[in-house]
Amino acid sequence: MIPNASSIPLARNVRIGRATQKVDLALLLLIGVIAIPAMATVGIGYPAAGARWFFGLLLLALGYQLALKRDCRRFVALLIGVTPVLMMLRDFFFYSAVTAMFACGIIAWSFLFPEEFGELWRNLWWRMLFFVAMLYWALSYYLTGEYASNLRVMELVLAAACLHLLAGHRRMLAVALFGCCLSVLSIGIAFLPYGDRLGSAEIGGYSLGNPITFGLPLALIITLLVADDGKWLLLERHRLWRLSLGSSAGALLLLSTSRGSWAIVIANLIALFLIGGRRTQERRVALALLAAMALATILLLVSPKGEDLERAFERTASADSSWAHSSSGRTDQWRLFPRIFEDAPLFGFGPGTGPFVHEQYSLWDNSLSVHGKILQWHSLYLLIGVETGALGLSFLILFLLSLLARGIAHLRARGEIVPLLGILSFIIIGFSVSGFDASSGLFLGCGLVAAQRSESAGRTRGRLHPSSLKNDTRPHPR
Secondary structure, eight states, X not given: OOOOGGGSOOOOOOOOOOOOOOOOHHHHHHHHHHHHHHHHHHHTTOHHHHHHHHHHHHHHHHHIIIIISOOHHHHHHHHHHTHHHHHHHGGGSOTTHHHHHHHHHHHHHHHHOHHHHHHHHHSHHHHHHHHHHHHHHHHHHHHHSOTTTTTHHHHHHHHHHHHHHHTTSHHHHHHHHHHHHHXXXXXXXXXXXXXXXXXXXXXXXEXXXXXXXXXXXXXXXXXXXXXXXXXXXXXXXXXXXXXXXXXXXXXXXXXXXXXXXXXXXHHHHHHHHHOOSSOHHHHHHHHHHHHHHHHHHHHHHTSXXXXXXXXXXXXXXXXXXXXXXXXXXXXXXXXXXHHHHHHSTTTOSOTTOHHHHXXXXXXXXXXXXXXXXXXXXXXXXXXXXXXXXXXXXXXXXXXHHHHHHHHHHHHHHHOOOHHHHHHHHHHHHTTTSOOOSHHXXXXXXXXXXXXXXXXXXXXXXXXOOTTOOSOOOOOOOO
């Protein structure tokens, strides 16, 4: 049963104020040492060597934090901080290692901070998410015989849970999100000399990246720099930093030509402008950021990258371009979906069968750009509709709408808009990709911060939220 937004009490109503904590510079430096040299090595044409540096140091650092320091907070913060690079280089390591790393963070948290993990587990939203994700993956494995089939749904949920747990430790959360900013900026700089779509290129004989994989962390960073006066990054007193980072991220986002990521930023900025109350400063920062991005666009158009950017704009908005071409063929799947849904309307064809269903049905339509190929569905809603029918699709839609209502209630009660923007972003992500990845999980985790029970928060001593003014000085377990 989907919980009603009004049936779950709000978390403690802590008044938002200015930060009094300092960023953990040692942890931020560690994130930089792991991510930046790795992407620099990729940028000079040696992606395999960069991956060895990245995964070697990352595993050593994670092992040190967990085995020797017994500090799962720094473990999770480090993992979130390097997530953009982790997603970019995952093909050079065990592909499912990303899921395993986030799972280790959750398991360690359950042992080292049982009260906080208990608070998470008592929450109806999280129990439902874990149960549904496990069931969906187990059925996919059973029906296809492939353990990796839809395994990344666990990556989505585990990454969201890690961010949710870290939200109770504001200093660590800020370091993790700021590290995410450093990581994605290092990717952008490394990829600048390659390809016509930033974030995707052939380097050293390897095909790397995807524009939306690169664009999603950029969209998250831009949102956090503007919303809630930058408090989630502890930058509320540093508007110049926010504008500088925001304009840089905006320029890289434009060069990625990821229209799904563009849509997230546009929707979030519109939401910020439509929110009333005392958000004048946010509007000013958003306007300044838009002006900086407009200037960056002009400069990019007259640069050597201008032609690539013009082609992306033409694919998106030109009247001479077909809609199927402007959406990179995704409309083929939207056109195919009604026919598939008609044949299995209630329960679908079963979890994990989506790519094979696409192969079969695409053979029957000569107007499609791709025929008879096993392809993943480029939309969360199409994937769930094909594999689980109206039952699963209704569950998903009701869940997202309930969570959206929860974000609105959270905004009214506590004045924080990031949880609302997080779930709004995840809804938009679902139209262009499946969302079964760690980057999408960070958006979902932000959204689910609004779903925390107040009585659970009261049972956990000193439990903080991103808006809390208290210093997080609790020692980690010895």
